[in-house]
Every structure is written in structure tokens, then in C-alpha cells.
Amino acid sequence: MDAELARAARSGDDGAFAVLIQQHLAGMRAVAIALLGYVDEAEDVVQDAVLVALRSLPQLRDPEAAGAWLRSIVRNNCRMLLRSRRAVPVAEPALLMPAADGLDPAAVLDRAATRDWVHHAVAALPEPVRDVAVLRYFSDYSSYRQIAELCAVPEHTVRSRLRDGRRALGRVLRDTAAVAHADSGAMATATRHEAEAAIQAGLHGDLRRVIGDRFHPDARVTMAGLSTGGMSVLVPMMDDTLGAGVSLRLVHAAASGGVVLWEIEFLNPAHDPQHCPPAMAWLHTLRQGRTERLRVAYRPAPLD
Structure with missing residues (x-):
């Protein structure tokens, strides 16, 4: 089942990707909570992992191992967060859609033309935030260190801009859910x-x-x-x-x-x-x- 969903998602089937995420969301959250011990930060890391996975689907070489691949993305995000943690939390809980809407990342991604929707939302971000979001979610220069070098800002600025970007993405995605978008x-x-x-x-x-x-x-x-x-x-x-x-x-x-x-x-x-x-x-x-x-x-x- 995972292999079929992963192959379909890799070919551009957003519905298959949403189902794949839904099937593994609990395991992804479990990994994040086990490593971080903070539910708020764990939710933020999982949300980030969903977007990274959406961008990185072509890199999934073994569709049979899709679940392990998703959990490994969460694990890598947690390790980056632990290495960079400061006294102030890196990010506040902010899913792609506000909790009041009753939707989580899997539900958000289970929409028509998801990629077009996400690209439209990223394009609407303020320029400094958009820069780091494009690098984080749509490029291989996606580590905090690489983004910091390319944008000529400190790593803590990268983290704060990504946090701001996640909040803004939630608002834009909510406001534009029913709108048709350009073909990404x-x-x-x-x-x-x-x-x-x-x-x-x-x-x-x-x-x-x-x-x-x-x-x-x-x-x-x-x-x-x-x-x-x-x-x-x-x-x-x-x-x-x-x-x-x-x-x-x-x-x-x-x-x-x-x-x-x-x-x-x-x-x-x-x-x-x-x-x-x-x-x-x-x-x-x-x-x-x-x-x-x-x-x-x-x-x-x-x-x-």
C-alpha cells in the first residue's frame, strides 16, 4: 500500500500524498515527541517535515520504505532543532491551518492542486521570509547553515524567519483554499x-x-x-x-x-x-x- 501511494505521489498525485501522510502522521509525531519531549515543538517539526517531504518526493528512491523516509525527515529536523536550541523556543505551535479550523497538515494536503496552492502561498510571503521558505522547502540548500550563508544572515535569523513563514503560510492557505492558482x-x-x-x-x-x-x-x-x-x-x-x-x-x-x-x-x-x-x-x-x-x-x- 505504501509503495503504491508513494509512487503515485511521486508522479504528482496530491491525494495519494495526503493519504500517505495520514497513514504515517502518528508515527512522525511519535518520533518528534520522543526526541524533543515538547508537544508544541514536536508539532512544529512534523509540520516542517510534511512540507520538506512534499518538496523532496523525487528523492524517495525506495517507495516501500516511505514510512521510514518520512520519519527520517522528522528525525533530521529534530536533530537540527536540538543543535540550535536556545532558551527561547525556536517556534511556536503553528500548523499549516490554525487549530481552530480543526485541520492538520494531512487534511490541508488532501486538497486539489496542493502544490499550486502551496507555491501560491509561499509567493505571498514577505521577501525575507519567502527567501528562506523557498530554500527550505524547494531546494537542496535547505539546512539552516546553508540558508544562512546564502541569505547572509545568522542561523537564528533563519529559524525566526521560518517560524514567521509557517505562521503566515497558515493564514494564506486558509484564506486561499477555494481559489484557483497558477500551474506550479x-x-x-x-x-x-x-x-x-x-x-x-x-x-x-x-x-x-x-x-x-x-x-x-x-x-x-x-x-x-x-x-x-x-x-x-x-x-x-x-x-x-x-x-x-x-x-x-x-x-x-x-x-x-x-x-x-x-x-x-x-x-x-x-x-x-x-x-x-x-x-x-x-x-x-x-x-x-x-x-x-x-x-x-x-x-x-x-x-x-
Whole structure:
């Protein structure tokens, strides 16, 4: 049963995903309560895990182990919370829908066009909160440390913005439950095509045109949390990388509102396999369809 539901959910069946969550929600909560010992924090971690699972369905390699996979997401969230816990609780109890509505995350997800609904809700968040929500729920740069580096803020700010985002998501989801939303699948496909076209243009020596077309002339650039001189540093940096024989491959692209994320893998030449780190992320903030702020972060090679 789990395997059939997981395969259907992975193919885009939101109803199957909702049933899968419903079947394992008690076990997910049990893991959270056992590790945290606080019911409020446990509910918050489970809610977060539901959204992470929705974004990460393509990574579920063994549909037979869907329940264990869901519990492992909860377990990882709990460990991150325990490592970062402060005197003030990281988050207040806030399910996707307020408790007064009598709905939990599984019930929320058991709606038509769930992904479109969630994408619409994230797009409605205030910009700083939307940035961390997009990274947390729609990218592989989803740990607190990675989000903090890419957004150039402390980790405790990431946690507080995610807390604020969960509260706001609850309100937006409640208010827009009956509204038809844009097709998030079509938006994701368009975003990926745009990213792939930009990368291919760069690989063929047309990076300056891409920069001119996609970026405002006064766009700001931040690398690894540090401000740079703006777009003037980007072209020579990429020219140097590509001139060394490094190629690029788009791994993932996501968009929500005025935020666009590209995750790009470096393919180093055989004679210099350590020239670049394994991957990088470009987080674009758009104004009138063009990037006015670009934040770049690199994924380091794993330690031996």
C-alpha cells in the first residue's frame, strides 16, 4: 500500500500524498515527541517535515520504505532543532491551518492542486521570509547553515524567519483554499528552461548577453555572504572558471513570487578535478522580471 501511494505521489498525485501522510502522521509525531519531549515543538517539526517531504518526493528512491523516509525527515529536523536550541523556543505551535479550523497538515494536503496552492502561498510571503521558505522547502540548500550563508544572515535569523513563514503560510492557505492558482508545474518547467538556456549561453561564450538580458545594470551580488562590487565581478569570475575547462550542469531550478533559485553542478576537467567545488546556488531576487540582487553560495566537497 505504501509503495503504491508513494509512487503515485511521486508522479504528482496530491491525494495519494495526503493519504500517505495520514497513514504515517502518528508515527512522525511519535518520533518528534520522543526526541524533543515538547508537544508544541514536536508539532512544529512534523509540520516542517510534511512540507520538506512534499518538496523532496523525487528523492524517495525506495517507495516501500516511505514510512521510514518520512520519519527520517522528522528525525533530521529534530536533530537540527536540538543543535540550535536556545532558551527561547525556536517556534511556536503553528500548523499549516490554525487549530481552530480543526485541520492538520494531512487534511490541508488532501486538497486539489496542493502544490499550486502551496507555491501560491509561499509567493505571498514577505521577501525575507519567502527567501528562506523557498530554500527550505524547494531546494537542496535547505539546512539552516546553508540558508544562512546564502541569505547572509545568522542561523537564528533563519529559524525566526521560518517560524514567521509557517505562521503566515497558515493564514494564506486558509484564506486561499477555494481559489484557483497558477500551474506550479508549468512555472517550474519554464524556470528550468530559462536557467538551462542561460547556462548554455554562458558555456558558448555569450555570458555578457545573458547578464545584460537578465540582470539590472546596478544589480547587487553577494558571494558566500560577502558583498562584492556588483555585476562587474561576475563575468570575469565565470569566464575564468569556464576558461579552465570547467563545465556546468543545472541540477534544480525553483521559483516563487519574485525569488528564483538555480542549483548548478560544476563538472571539473579530468586534469584538474578539484578546480571548483561540487556545486553552487544562485538565489535571484527579481524586479520587473530581471535580477536586482544575486546571492551565490558554494557547496564544499565532503570531508574524507
